[in-house]
Amino acid sequence: MKTILLKPVFHRGAERLLVIFPYEPELISLIRKVEGATFSSTFKSWHVSNDRQTLDELFRTFKGTAWVDCSQLESNFTEHFTAVAIKHGLKEKEPVPEEIRKGLQELKLWMQHKRYSESTIKTYLDGAKSFFMFISPKPLQEADNNDMVRYVNEYIIKNHLSYTYQNQVINASKLFFREVMKSRLDVDKLERPRRQHKLPNVLSKEEVAAILNAHSNVKHKTMLSLIYACGLRRSELLNLQPKDVDSKRGLLIIRQAKGRKDRVVPISDKVISMLRDYYKMYKPKTWLFEGQYPNEKYSEESLAKVLKTSCEKVKITKPVTLHWLRHSYATHLLESGTDLRYIQMLLGHKSSKTTEIYTHVSTKSIQKIKSPFDDL
Numbered sequence: 001m002k003t004i005l006l007k008p009v010f011h012r013g014a015e016r017l018l019v020i021f022p023y024e025p026e027l028i029s030l031i032r033k034v035e036g037a038t039f040s041s042t043f044k045s046w047h048v049s050n051d052r053q054t055l056d057e058l059f060r061t062f063k064g065t066a067w068v069d070c071s072q073l074e075s076n077f078t079e080h081f082t083a084v085a086i087k088h089g090l091k092e093k094e095p096v097p098e099e100i101r102k103g104l105q106e107l108k109l110w111m112q113h114k115r116y117s118e119s120t121i122k123t124y125l126d127g128a129k130s131f132f133m134f135i136s137p138k139p140l141q142e143a144d145n146n147d148m149v150r151y152v153n154e155y156i157i158k159n160h161l162s163y164t165y166q167n168q169v170i171n172a173s174k175l176f177f178r179e180v181m182k183s184r185l186d187v188d189k190l191e192r193p194r195r196q197h198k199l200p201n202v203l204s205k206e207e208v209a210a211i212l213n214a215h216s217n218v219k220h221k222t223m224l225s226l227i228y229a230c231g232l233r234r235s236e237l238l239n240l241q242p243k244d245v246d247s248k249r250g251l252l253i254i255r256q257a258k259g260r261k262d263r264v265v266p267i268s269d270k271v272i273s274m275l276r277d278y279y280k281m282y283k284p285k286t287w288l289f290e291g292q293y294p295n296e297k298y299s300e301e302s303l304a305k306v307l308k309t310s311c312e313k314v315k316i317t318k319p320v321t322l323h324w325l326r327h328s329y330a331t332h333l334l335e336s337g338t339d340l341r342y343i344q345m346l347l348g349h350k351s352s353k354t355t356e357i358y359t360h361v362s363t364k365s366i367q368k369i370k371s372p373f374d375d376l
Contacts, residue, residue: 002027002066005159006058008050009043010319015308017050018043019058020160021066030061045160072161100132103140107176117260119235124172130155131169140181148173200327200357207316208328214310222278223289223298224307226252227322230265231329231347233258234322238298240288242279247272254348263348330358 004021019037021027031037031046034057039046048054059068096104104125111121132140134155135147148170156166203211208228215221227237236257244253250272251264267275284290289298304322311320326347333343344355 003069004062004066005069005072006055007072007161009047010321015050016047017054018160019046019048022158027062027066030065034058034061043160069159096129096133097136099140100129100136103132103176103180104129106180107172110179111175115260123168124175127165127169128172128176131173143177200331201318201321201324202331203318203320203324203328205332208325208332210314211307211310211316211320211325214313215306218278218281219289220306220310222274223303224310224325225274226271228325228329229271230254230267231326231333233326234300234303238287238289238300238303241286242284242288244288245272245275247276257348261348261350263345265346327358330355334358 002021002024004019004027007018007020009016009018018040019031019034034048034054036054037046037048048058062068107128108121108125111124116124131148131151134151135143138147151169152166155161156169212221212225212228215224223237226232227234230252232254236254239255240252244255245267246253250266250268252267254263254265256262282290286295287297290296291298291302307320307322307325311318330343330347333346334340340352340355340359343358344352347355349355
């Protein structure tokens with residue numbers, strides 16, 4: 001049976017779902033029947049609304065023709081998608097062989113012993129499982145480098161999966177076969193994909209101001225403002241506790257961020273005043289920004305929706321993400337004359353090379369360059 005891959009993306013300011021499959025007239029004819037299905041020249045793929053109703057329609061449409069792979073979807077929807085797929089006879093619960101289940105458990109225990117973060121553990125386990133299931137029923141002990149080459153060509157590239165995902169699978173496999181399995185696979189010869197050199201996406205100060213002022217809700221406005229004002233990652237904002245705001249010293253303490261590093265960043269009187277107004281209104285207990293119930297951390301999905309709503313209100317159609325605010329913070333600091341070494345420290349970058357990428361998008365020097373065309 002043919003296979004189609006479902007993959008979530010953010011396209012033209014909206015959450016969409018890529019429906020990836022090889023060019024076949026039969027599959028194209030079916031996808032055209034799904035309401036709202038559109039072909040994207042950017043992604044070279046069809047895409048539909050990312051909601052449960054549309055997904056149910058997808059499963060009904062492809063029933064008997066294609067197997068629906070929903071492994072790339074967010075975990076909170078996976079159970080629903082799997083249940084619907086089974087209901088329509090599109091997918092059977094693929095049993096995980098005992099050897100793979102045991103291997104993944106050993107890899108998990110090893111990473112926990114080395115104090116890897118929970119998010120890294122989940123990412124690596126998902127990547128390793130994908131590779132292990134691909135080569136099954138071949139025993140893991142007999143896996144070799146040719147299996148990885150075949151996996152990359154027949155699964156990663158065929159399904160248009162990202163360079164990042166390929167890297168994650170390779171990193172997970174290296175850990176497993178070097179530290180857990182001690183197999184014949186030569187991890188030092190596993191080739192990573194050629195590195196992509198993408199520029200960070202940056203908003204103008206006017207666009208940032210419009211986004212931050214779009215919300216009348218104090219909590220929503222404060223969360224977005226703090227991400228930009230301090231250059232925070234999404235997880236760093238959601239992990240903040242009230243005690244992390246040192247208003248007397250004008251500092252924000254970010255604990256155990258990426259790489260398990262602590263750091264401090266300055267916060268202005270304007271931000272402190274905003275935080276005080278927010279605190280008086282919401283009185284958070286455990287987390288600085290809590291969800292619907294006390295002591296419950298605000299969810300990543302809800303925060304993303306807050307940003308999406310802001311962009312819609314001010315009619316910004318770019319596919320803005322929360323990380324764009326962090327990129328904009330760094331770039332605007334550089335353009336205002338802040339030394340690159342300080343920006344590296346504020347962002348919590350381990351290497352200065354990571355921070356140097358902002359010099360490529362800063363307009364401070366680029367706009368001063370005169371084109372020889374003007375002298376013609």
